[in-house]
Each structure stands twice: as structure tokens, then as C-alpha cells.
Amino acid sequence: MSLSSTYKPGLHILASFSATSASLRGMEACRAFFDRLILDKALVKVGEAYHEFPGGGFTAVIALTESHLSIHTWPEHGLATFDVFLSNFLRDNESIVRSVYGETLEFFEGTELNKTELRR
Amino acid sequence: MSLSSTYKPGLHILASFSATSASLRGMEACRAFFDRLILDKALVKVGEAYHEFPGGGFTAVIALTESHLSIHTWPEHGLATFDVFLSNFLRDNESIVRSVYGETLEFFEGTELNKTELRR
Numbered sequence: 001m002s003l004s005s006t007y008k009p010g011l012h013i014l015a016s017f018s019a020t021s022a023s024l025r026g027m028e029a030c031r032a033f034f035d036r037l038i039l040d041k042a043l044v045k046v047g048e049a050y051h052e053f054p055g056g057g058f059t060a061v062i063a064l065t066e067s068h069l070s071i072h073t074w075p076e077h078g079l080a081t082f083d084v085f086l087s088n089f090l091r092d093n094e095s096i097v098r099s100v101y102g103e104t105l106e107f108f109e110g111t112e113l114n115k116t117e118l119r120r
Numbered sequence: 121m122s123l124s125s126t127y128k129p130g131l132h133i134l135a136s137f138s139a140t141s142a143s144l145r146g147m148e149a150c151r152a153f154f155d156r157l158i159l160d161k162a163l164v165k166v167g168e169a170y171h172e173f174p175g176g177g178f179t180a181v182i183a184l185t186e187s188h189l190s191i192h193t194w195p196e197h198g199l200a201t202f203d204v205f206l207s208n209f210l211r212d213n214e215s216i217v218r219s220v221y222g223e224t225l226e227f228f229e230g231t232e233l234n235k236t237e238l239r240r
Contacts, residue, residue: 007199051167061181061182068181081205081240083203083205
């Protein structure tokens with residue numbers, strides 16, 4: 001089966017990057033960064049969950065009207081897994097997906113380990 | 121660069137499925153189903169965000185200690201995009217990722233349109 005002919009798939013970037021343990025323990029700094037990023041890109045947050053683990057790693061999932069953003073950090077491995085998925089319902093968000101990922105990588109001063117792009 | 125040698129990548133399933141518009145408008149039914157599923161699979165929820173759109177489509181993102189679960193429904197297109205990503209930190213969760221996806225598809229009586237599996 002194929003998708004409905006009027007549905008325009010959105011871009012989902014899934015990436016892993018390495019970064020310093022200190023930056024991967026910075027949940028509140030990440031929250032402030034994501035909030036600013038969401039405003040800058042004119043995205044609309046409709047809910048979120050942040051959770052810090054013993055040791056300072058954290059998980060954040062942010063529901064957007066456009067879909068979602070997530071990060072899971074593993075300071076003990078110097079690693080984060082990051083997702084950004086934006087639908088194209090109200091406008092074409094593909095360039096915003098790329099800039100959200102790029103700016104996140106910059107914020108963490110991360111080195112990309114792998115990246116997958118899906119249209120869905 | 122490669123991942124830290126002690127890090128065992130987790131399985132992430134990303135899928136789209138078609139389903140009836142009625143089931144894709146059932147946010148509260150989905151919430152009850154996910155809550156039961158999370159208990160059944162001995163996963164640990166640490167936060168969540170559910171949001172219903174005008175028209176009855178909805179978005180849910182659930183933060184788990186094991187990573188996350190998300191769904192975005194488009195009743196106007198008879199379509200949902202679903203993700204489940206579980207790390208293997210405390211145990212091997214790969215078969216649980218598959219059963220979470222399979223049971224979600226069954227719950228919505230959905231027809232799979234596409235599925236991607238990533239280890240990350």
C-alpha cells in the first residue's frame with residue numbers, strides 16, 4: 001500500500017554523536033537550548049518530558065505540533081542519540097529539520113558518529 | 121569514529137501504518153493501551169506528553185528509562201507514524217521492541233505501509 005496521495009512525508013533525522021561527558025550531563029542547559037531553538041524555528045511545543053538519570057545522563061522527548069524531538073545521553077559512553085522529525089503539514093520543514101540537527105550538534109560541540117535520514 | 125566498545129546499540133523501529141479514522145482519533149484509548157503495554161513489558165515510563173489536534177488526530181511521546189515511544193496520527197489521511205526505541209542497557213530489549221510494535225499495530229488494527237529498523 002502507498003501513503004495517501006495528499007500526504008507529504010516529513011523528514012526524520014536520527015543521529016548519534018560523541019561529546020564531552022560534561023555536556024552530556026547538562027540537562028538544564030539542554031532544556032534552555034531546546035526551548036530557544038523551538039522559538040527560533042517557529043515550532044510549537046505541545047508537551048515535553050525531561051528525566052535525569054543517576055550519573056547525570058538524561059532523556060528528553062518533546063512533542064511538537066510538527067511531530068517530535070528526542071535526545072538520550074550516555075555520559076559514561078560519551079554518546080548521545082538524537083532525533084528530530086517534522087511533518088510538512090503547514091509548511092515545508094525539511095530545511096528546519098537539518099538546522100535543528102546542525103545546531104544541536106554545535107550546542108553539544110559533538111562529533112557525528114552516524115546519521116540516518118528518513119522521509120515518512 | 122565508532123561507538124564506545126562497551127555500548128550495545130538498541131533497536132529502533134520506525135513505521136507508518138494505515139488504520140481507520142476512528143481508531144486514529146482515539147487518544148484516550150491509545151493512552152490506556154500504551155500504559156498497559158509499558159507495564160506488560162516491564163518498561164519504565166519517566167514522562168509523557170499527549171496532545172489532541174482539532175479533528176481528533178493526536179501526538180504522543182513517552183519517555184522511558186529505556187529510551188522512547190512515539191505516535192503521530194493523521195485521521196484525515198488514515199495514517200499513523202510510530203516509533204519505538206529501546207536501549208539494551210539493563211537487558212536485551214530487541215524482542216520487546218518487536219512486540220511493542222506488533223501489539224500497537226494489532227491494537228489499531230493497522231496495515232503496515234513501511235517499516236525501518238535501525239540499531240543505534
